[in-house]
Amino acid sequence: ADIVVLPGDGIGPEVTAAAVQVLLAVGKRYGHGFRFSEHLIGGAAIDATGEALPAATLEAARRADAVLLGAVGGPKWSDPRAPVRPEQGLLAIRAALGLFANLRPVAPHPAAFGASPIKPHLLNGVDLVVVRELTGGVYFGRRERSDDRASDLCEYSVGEIERVVRRACELARARRGRLTSVDKANVLETSRLWREVAARVVRDEYPDVELEHQLVDSMAMHLLAKPREYDVIVTENMFGDILTDEASMLAGSLGLLPSASLGEGRVGLYEPIHGSAPDIAGRGIANPYAAILSAALLLRHSLGLDAEAACVEAAVAGVLEAGVFTADLAAEGQAVSTREATLAVI
Amino acid sequence: ADIVVLPGDGIGPEVTAAAVQVLLAVGKRYGHGFRFSEHLIGGAAIDATGEALPAATLEAARRADAVLLGAVGGPKWSDPRAPVRPEQGLLAIRAALGLFANLRPVAPHPAAFGASPIKPHLLNGVDLVVVRELTGGVYFGRRERSDDRASDLCEYSVGEIERVVRRACELARARRGRLTSVDKANVLETSRLWREVAARVVRDEYPDVELEHQLVDSMAMHLLAKPREYDVIVTENMFGDILTDEASMLAGSLGLLPSASLGEGRVGLYEPIHGSAPDIAGRGIANPYAAILSAALLLRHSLGLDAEAACVEAAVAGVLEAGVFTADLAAEGQAVSTREATLAVI
Ligand SMILES: CC(C)[C@H](C(=O)O)[C@@H](O)C(=O)O
Ligand SMILES: CC(C)[C@H](C(=O)O)[C@@H](O)C(=O)O
Numbered sequence: 183a184d185i186v187v188l189p190g191d192g193i194g195p196e197v198t199a200a201a202v203q204v205l206l207a208v209g210k211r212y213g214h215g216f217r218f219s220e221h222l223i224g225g226a227a228i229d230a231t232g233e234a235l236p237a238a239t240l241e242a243a244r245r246a247d248a249v250l251l252g253a254v255g256g257p258k259w260s261d262p263r264a265p266v267r268p269e270q271g272l273l274a275i276r277a278a279l280g281l282f283a284n285l286r287p288v289a290p291h292p293a294a295f296g297a298s299p300i301k302p303h304l305l306n307g308v309d310l311v312v313v314r315e316l317t318g319g320v321y322f323g324r325r326e327r328s329d330d331r332a333s334d335l336c337e338y339s340v341g342e343i344e345r346v347v348r349r350a351c352e353l354a355r356a357r358r359g360r361l362t363s364v365d366k367a368n369v370l371e372t373s374r375l376w377r378e379v380a381a382r383v384v385r386d387e388y389p390d391v392e393l394e395h396q397l398v399d400s401m402a403m404h405l406l407a408k409p410r411e412y413d414v415i416v417t418e419n420m421f422g423d424i425l426t427d428e429a430s431m432l433a434g435s436l437g438l439l440p441s442a443s444l445g446e447g448r449v450g451l452y453e454p455i456h457g458s459a460p461d462i463a464g465r466g467i468a469n470p471y472a473a474i475l476s477a478a479l480l481l482r483h484s485l486g487l488d489a490e491a492a493c494v495e496a497a498v499a500g501v502l503e504a505g506v507f508t509a510d511l512a513a514e515g516q517a518v519s520t521r522e523a524t525l526a527v528i
Numbered sequence: 529a530d531i532v533v534l535p536g537d538g539i540g541p542e543v544t545a546a547a548v549q550v551l552l553a554v555g556k557r558y559g560h561g562f563r564f565s566e567h568l569i570g571g572a573a574i575d576a577t578g579e580a581l582p583a584a585t586l587e588a589a590r591r592a593d594a595v596l597l598g599a600v601g602g603p604k605w606s607d608p609r610a611p612v613r614p615e616q617g618l619l620a621i622r623a624a625l626g627l628f629a630n631l632r633p634v635a636p637h638p639a640a641f642g643a644s645p646i647k648p649h650l651l652n653g654v655d656l657v658v659v660r661e662l663t664g665g666v667y668f669g670r671r672e673r674s675d676d677r678a679s680d681l682c683e684y685s686v687g688e689i690e691r692v693v694r695r696a697c698e699l700a701r702a703r704r705g706r707l708t709s710v711d712k713a714n715v716l717e718t719s720r721l722w723r724e725v726a727a728r729v730v731r732d733e734y735p736d737v738e739l740e741h742q743l744v745d746s747m748a749m750h751l752l753a754k755p756r757e758y759d760v761i762v763t764e765n766m767f768g769d770i771l772t773d774e775a776s777m778l779a780g781s782l783g784l785l786p787s788a789s790l791g792e793g794r795v796g797l798y799e800p801i802h803g804s805a806p807d808i809a810g811r812g813i814a815n816p817y818a819a820i821l822s823a824a825l826l827l828r829h830s831l832g833l834d835a836e837a838a839c840v841e842a843a844v845a846g847v848l849e850a851g852v853f854t855a856d857l858a859a860e861g862q863a864v865s866t867r868e869a870t871l872a873v874i
Contacts, residue, residue, distance in 0.1 A: 430749060
């Protein structure tokens with residue numbers, strides 16, 4: 183299998199290197215030949231080529247079986263008025279590969295309960311996945327700017343809603359059969375359309391899935407007050423951005439959370455949900471588990487290697503249980519390095 | 529002073545009645561003659577007049593010194609495709625009175641730490657106010673709908689941003705002098721404008737205020753991980769809706785959180801941030817504290833009665849300390865009624 187690696191910025195190179203090492207170990211143990219090729223994206227690409235997503239990177243990604251990404255962005259390129267920004271590379275590759283469904287599983291490990299701001303008894307047994315629409319909404323609508331005003335258009339078509347709701351329903355079917363669709367239907371027209379389409383898709387095509395609608399503001403509360411009650415949550419792009427970062431707090435550290443971005447095609451993009459963490463970049467102390475767990479999702483969703491994926495996930499769970507923590511999770515003076523954590527998983 | 533009372537739907541009539549009783553007691557003790565007049569809004573108004581905000585209600589509100597509102601909405605009127613919905617009454621009165629700044633203080637009381645999903649050591653000393661822009665953004669932009677798509681326009685002018693940032697700066701000055709402005713400037717054009725204007729207003733007019741910018745997704749995390757670090761948080765309408773409901777979880781119960789909606793004029797609108805809670809309506813068990821604390825904000829912001837406001841707030845803190853809890857906060861079998869809670873405050 184051909185895997186394109188996009189290290190990106192900040193701690194991106196460190197954590198993708200860790201994930202690649204783990205994939206090599208999986209290949210060796212199970213007899214798979216994974217071929218890796220590295221390409222530029224984000225700030226690193228801007229510095230080298232002037233573009234956040236060079237054509238060569240996109241071409242390589244299109245031809246690959248899967249893409250593993252680190253993180254993009256950093257203070258060096260963070261002026262919001264700069265003509266090219268690292269984040270544009272990420273948004274552009276999501277759009278160009280048609281990756282409309284972003285899966286973000288959250289299943290807090292008891293070993294990390296201590297690092298979560300949420301009370302442990304609420305975290306016990308939490309196992310949810312947020313399916314965030316990733317190529318529509320206000321992220322990709324028409325923008326306007328004049329001297330004294332600015333606007334962003336939030337737009338959704340029936341087809342865009344149908345396909346991501348279907349993906350969420352498939353996932354719910356393979357899990358506990360419950361779907362929560364999140365919108366702001368008491369205010370937004372796009373949300374009223376979202377709610378209608380979600381209700382119709384479930385009724386006509388997935389009658390076995392149990393559907394509940396929630397307003398985004400209520401959901402921001404329920405996610406904290408009763409996280410155990412959720413199975414699959416599906417929502418539009420902007421709400422998904424906010425709710426998944428909120429949900430990440432259930433897991434204790436951003437450093438534990440992987441994501442998979444999927445489309446109709448085979449190629450998926452896998453990335454930790456954490457950012458480029460420029461403050462700790464280059465010091466060899468970043469938490470590699472989110473990138474390693476993203477590699478596990480890659481094995482499962484793009485390569486169909488379920489046993490291999492489960493093996494990686496079990497290894498990470500094992501080292502967490504054993505208390506092998508990087509600085510984001512460890513008690514004072516007890517932290518291991520990125521390299522040590524990676525070797526422990528391997 | 530003339531106070532217009534808009535009980536609205538669900539538990540709205542019960543909690544506004546409690547707040548009015550407390551205001552009467554304040555009037556008696558301090559020698560103020562408050563005049564109350566009740567008017568229709570929301571579902572109750574739709575049932576009686578076909579409109580969510582009847583002209584008579586708006587006229588009374590315009591002539592009043594302040595408006596005290598309960599809550600609007602309920603399953604009876606909740607079809608998102610209905611031509612008139614209760615929420616429209618709320619959005620319309622906010623817009624018509626020009627109430628562009630919605631203040632939502634969150635200062636969890638130790639007696640309610642047990643009811644919060646957040647660990648108590650993080651809640652200790654939390655004292656923040658979210659200032660939510662309330663009459664702009666995607667809430668009031670142009671909406672379109674066709675058979676196969678829908679759109680909502682998010683729009684902000686420089687003037688709309690300036691006035692709410694100024695209000696937040698004034699508040700920060702009267703508190704700990706720190707302002708956090710929340711946007712999504714790495715994606716949205718309105719957010720880039722927001723960030724520029726916020727930076728300029730603080731630099732040119734409030735150089736003594738310490739300003740920090742945060743992305744909305746990061747803010748959704750920091751609000752839980754380190755709530756003590758925030759003083760005043762200012763943000764646009766939709767982000768404010770989500771973040772304030774999230775922040776409410778710090779306080780243990782929505783039933784404790786008041787809000788004030790202010791404009792350039794004198795008349796403000798005061799309402800608990802909880803909804804109409806149709807499931808418990810009419811049973812005399814709703815938590816009246818949020819409505820009572822909203823009345824305290826009314827005394828302070830619309831009537832300039834600071835001592836009276838502080839007296840009401842101290843009374844609520846006192847009864848919480850004494851463990852006078854309604855069902856949302858009480859241990860099994862220990863709950864008092866709305867009436868008992870109100871009398872305890874009085
Ligand atoms: C970097 C940014 C554009 C991106 C987003 O908002 O989608 C990030 O926050 C994410 O969630 O992947
Ligand atoms: C009822 C609804 C329209 C309203 C809003 O979204 O503003 C409510 O959630 C609030 O926060 O006051």
